Amino acid sequence: MKRVAWVACPIALCAVIGLIDLEGPVRTAHLLLFMLATLCAASAVFGIAYTLLAGMLMRRFFARSPALPENFPAVTVVKPLHGAEWALLNNLSSFCQQDYPGPVQFLFGVHDAEDPALKTVRELQHLHPEAHITVVADARLYGPNRKMSNILNMLPLAQHDVLVFADSDVSVGRGYLRDVMGELQQPGVGLVTCVYRGQPDPGFWPRLSAKATNYQFLPGVITGLALGMARPCFGQTIAMRRETLENIGGFAQFVYHLAEDHAIGEAVRRCGEKVVIPPFTVAHACVETSAAKLIAHELRWSRTIRTIDPLGHLGSALIHPFAFAMFAVLFSGAASWSWPFALLALLARLALKVQSDHALQQPYRDLWLLPFWDIVSFSIFVASYFSTRVIWRGFSFKVDGDGMLSPVKDE
Numbered sequence: 001m002k003r004v005a006w007v008a009c010p011i012a013l014c015a016v017i018g019l020i021d022l023e024g025p026v027r028t029a030h031l032l033l034f035m036l037a038t039l040c041a042a043s044a045v046f047g048i049a050y051t052l053l054a055g056m057l058m059r060r061f062f063a064r065s066p067a068l069p070e071n072f073p074a075v076t077v078v079k080p081l082h083g084a085e086w087a088l089l090n091n092l093s094s095f096c097q098q099d100y101p102g103p104v105q106f107l108f109g110v111h112d113a114e115d116p117a118l119k120t121v122r123e124l125q126h127l128h129p130e131a132h133i134t135v136v137a138d139a140r141l142y143g144p145n146r147k148m149s150n151i152l153n154m155l156p157l158a159q160h161d162v163l164v165f166a167d168s169d170v171s172v173g174r175g176y177l178r179d180v181m182g183e184l185q186q187p188g189v190g191l192v193t194c195v196y197r198g199q200p201d202p203g204f205w206p207r208l209s210a211k212a213t214n215y216q217f218l219p220g221v222i223t224g225l226a227l228g229m230a231r232p233c234f235g236q237t238i239a240m241r242r243e244t245l246e247n248i249g250g251f252a253q254f255v256y257h258l259a260e261d262h263a264i265g266e267a268v269r270r271c272g273e274k275v276v277i278p279p280f281t282v283a284h285a286c287v288e289t290s291a292a293k294l295i296a297h298e299l300r301w302s303r304t305i306r307t308i309d310p311l312g313h314l315g316s317a318l319i320h321p322f323a324f325a326m327f328a329v330l331f332s333g334a335a336s337w338s339w340p341f342a343l344l345a346l347l348a349r350l351a352l353k354v355q356s357d358h359a360l361q362q363p364y365r366d367l368w369l370l371p372f373w374d375i376v377s378f379s380i381f382v383a384s385y386f387s388t389r390v391i392w393r394g395f396s397f398k399v400d401g402d403g404m405l406s407p408v409k410d411e
Contacts, residue, residue, distance in 0.1 A: 037331035037338060040324045044341045047321025051348040054219035055355035057226045062359040064279040067182035072102030074160040075177060080109050080150035081168045084116035086201045087285050089123055091171040096128040100177040106133045109154035111146065113137040117168070134159075143255025147235075152251055163245065165238040169285040171199065176282065180239045183278045190244045190273025191265060194237035195221055197360050199283040205294050207366060209286035211373045212298060214360065215353050218281070220319060225277065229312065233265025233275055236282050240268070247271050259304045281360065295380060302384035316381065321345035322371055323378035346371060 077095055085091070095106065108121050118135065125133055138153035151165065164180065166172075183192045195218060198210030224230025238261060245251070248267040254260040265275045288294035306313040318324075325342040332338040349370050357364050 033331045033333070037328045037335070040328040040331060041338065041341050043318055044321045044325040044328060044345055046318050047324060048341075048344050048348045050223070050319055051219075051321055051345075051352050054223045055352040057222050058219055058352075058356050058359045061222045061226070062279050062281075066179035066278040066280060067186055069178055069182040070185055072100060072178075072181065073162050074103040074105075075100070075162045075164055075181070076105040076107055076158040076160040078107045078109075078151060078154055078158060078163060078165045079168055080147050080154070081115065081117035081121070082110065082146075082150075084120055085169060085285065085287055087171070087199075087287075088117060088120045088168060089127075091169060091285060092120065092124050093127060094171040094173070095166070095176075096124065096131045097174055098172075098177045099174045100181075102177075102181075103160070104132065104177070105159050106131055107136070107154050107158055108133065109136040109138065109150045111137075111139050111141075111150060111153075142252060145255050145257060145260055148251055148255045148257075148260050152255070155251070158242075161242040163240055163242060165235070166282075167235050167284075169287065170196070170236045171283045171285070173280075179278055179280060180237065183276050184239050184241075186276065188274045189276050190240060190247075190271065191233065191268045191275045192237065192239040193233045193261070193265065193275060193277055194280070194282045195232075195277055196234065196236045196284040197281045197362075198286045200286040201289070203289055205288050205290055206286040208369060208373055208376075209288045209294050209297070211366065211369050212377060213284060213286065214356055214362075215349070215370065216319070216373075216377060217301075219352060219356060220316070224312075231265065231269070231275070232277070233261050233268075235261035236284055238264060244268060244271070244273060247273075259308050262308050295376075298377070298380045299384060302380055306384055313384070317378075320374060320378040320381070321348060322374040326375070349374065 079092070079095075081088075092106075092108075098104065108117075110117055115137070118137070121133065121135055125131070134157050136154045136157055138150075140153055141149045142152055143149065162181070162184070164177070180192050180194075183189060196213070197218060198213030200206035200210040221230060221232055224232070248264070248271055251260075251264075253267075254263050257263045268275055288297050302313070305316070322342065322345040325338075325345040328341055329335075329338040350367065353367065353370060354364060
């Protein structure tokens with residue numbers, strides 16, 4: 001400490017008497033911080049404008065009505081299962097309660113004959129004895145994407161030529177199959193997929209996960225569709241004819257894909273058929289019961305988007321207006337001009353939440369979680385660039401630049 005003092009004191013003394021000019025570096029640092037603050041404020045303005053636009057587009061999208069079906073063909077609903085999720089029975093029951101006059105086969109598959117999801121299927125059979133339920137337990141794997149392997153094992157038992165693939169954590173309304181069939185029967189349509197809203201399990205972290213879905217993911221998809229910048233396809237619903245499945249070469253080609261749903265949609269488009277999204281949502285169960293599970297899930301999703309659309313993912317940084325507004329406050333030294341940007345960002349996010357809740361016909365609640373989640377979400381976006389590792393159903397994978405999976409062993 002004495003040695004440091006002997007060095008520091010002469011430097012400070014020289015600065016005072018003008019022998020060493022410290023004003024240049026200090027002035028440069030202040031200028032750099034001001035430029036960063038200005039850049040962040042400009043990004044916040046862009047994000048505020050985007051947020052207001054997204055809210056308006058949400059209401060417009062869901063104001064439309066789905067197409068009406070001309071007939072009611074026989075349908076096989078294919079659902080890969082894994083584990084006893086909290087709301088699994090309710091999710092599966094919603095498919096058995098359809099207002100659909102055509103024949104429906106429910107095809108459930110697991111890799112392990114001892115999987116606890118099969119107990120739930122037995123409860124489902126007891127609750128809905130009229131339902132045509134087929135169960136497949138097959139351990140064969142064809143690649144690291146276990147969901148696709150599960151589906152491949154089930155497909156030989158699918159009895160009908162209209163196939164509806166839906167994840168296990170999805171619940172639907174009674175008119176779901178009617179609405180999906182109405183869209184699938186439109187000219188040139190080869191695949192119908194559905195946007196989804198978050199439906200939280202009990203607890204704080206599932207509620208936070210639902211906020212990510214309802215007020216960030218969903219408005220982003222709707223805005224991307226309206227501006228012609230998004231070509232989505234979601235595993236929550238993929239409805240197609242068997243003929244279309246054969247035309248794209250089957251599902252075996254997707255067993256190494258992280259985002260197999262996106263790849264399926266692109267394959268259908270390459271065949272010259274349309275992928276459409278009807279104006280209603282299905283409910284996606286938010287089951288993350290801890291901060292670690294929530295962050296792992298959001299990181300997997302963020303890295304998935306990065307592999308699908310690198311430029312779009314980079315541009316999505318600008319949809320975090322509150323985070324950029326707070327950076328403007330930080331870099332400006334909490335200057336008085338910076339605080340209005342933070343207030344405007346919060347008000348824009350509040351407006352989006354209100355319009356989204358109105359469009360989704362859900363109650364207004366948990367307003368205080370919005371700024372907290374916005375900061376967490378931006379941190380996850382940044383973290384998505386620092387690793388190619390994802391955790392999916394308890395298994396670790398690395399993702400290459402083409403979105404292909406390869407298993408890794410945890411250290």
